[in-house]
Amino acid sequence: MVLETAKKQGTPNWADCATTDLAASEEFYAAVFGWTADRVTASDGETYSIQRLEGRMVAGIYELNQAMRSMNVPPHWGTYIEVDDVDATLERVTEEGGTVLDGPFEEPDVGKIAIIQDTVGAYLRLWHSEPQHGCEVFNIPGAMTWNELNTKEPAKAAAFYEKVLGVEVETMNGTMPYTVLKVDGRSVAGILTTTPEMGDFPPMWDVYFASSDVDTTVKHAIAAGGKALREPFDIPGVDARMAVLQDPHGAVFEVIKMETIQD
Helix, strand or coil, X not given: CCHHHHCCCCXXXXXXXXXXXXXXXXXXXXXXXXXXXXXEECCCCCEEEEEEECCEEEEEEEECCHHHHHCCCCCEEEEEEECCCHHHHHHHHHHCCCEEEEEEEEECCXXXXXXXXXXXXXXXXXXXXXXCCCCCCCCCCCCEEEEEEEECCHHHHHHHHHHHHCCEEEEECCCCCEEEEEECCEEEEEEEECCHHHCCCCCEEEEEEEXXXXXXXXXXXXXXXXXXXXXXXXXXXXXXXXXEEECCCCCEEEEEEECCCCC
């Protein structure tokens, strides 16, 4: 993905990690991806840690506040999707059966944000980014490269996002059906059909980070206190290798090496 694509309606353009220990999480991801932390103070007074790769913004980390902890919100990675008009998008969210959980709210110098729950139960952030535009680089080792919704109801999810975000939907029927969301003909996100063999977990948006060597990235993650929920494996029919990792506080993310990436 290129930056111009990330600014378009329906395109994932940022991801951040909610954690129980900000400093420890900064250290973990620095060890895994080489990120450096740039802490800022949000309008609500909370600390937000912008993660940079060679000086460019690639992700965020923040500590779960007391309200989130009281609701037993676990550490997790969250996906943000660019929208042209947050309020109009939220109207479509409710019309199509989704739920608005928080917002919309304005963050100075960042833009307008809202958090929703879609019709299959997954959480997602909607963001009209202005003047900021999210990640400053994609698809290089240590940067976000893909976002994927995991659900047992892919058709229901695809119909929701097609109507709410105006994205194109294409389902590929291979060994395992896979749905791709497209903007202007470009693939920007996916919907994976979960099976019992994958385990029993709620619908969620996963964040993938690019790696030049997945096996080595996994070793670094384990050495830094993380876990490999799924050891490195090759994806059948795709020239790619990936792994599923969990940081020391419980947030799950993927690392992947793909030989060919669509801009």
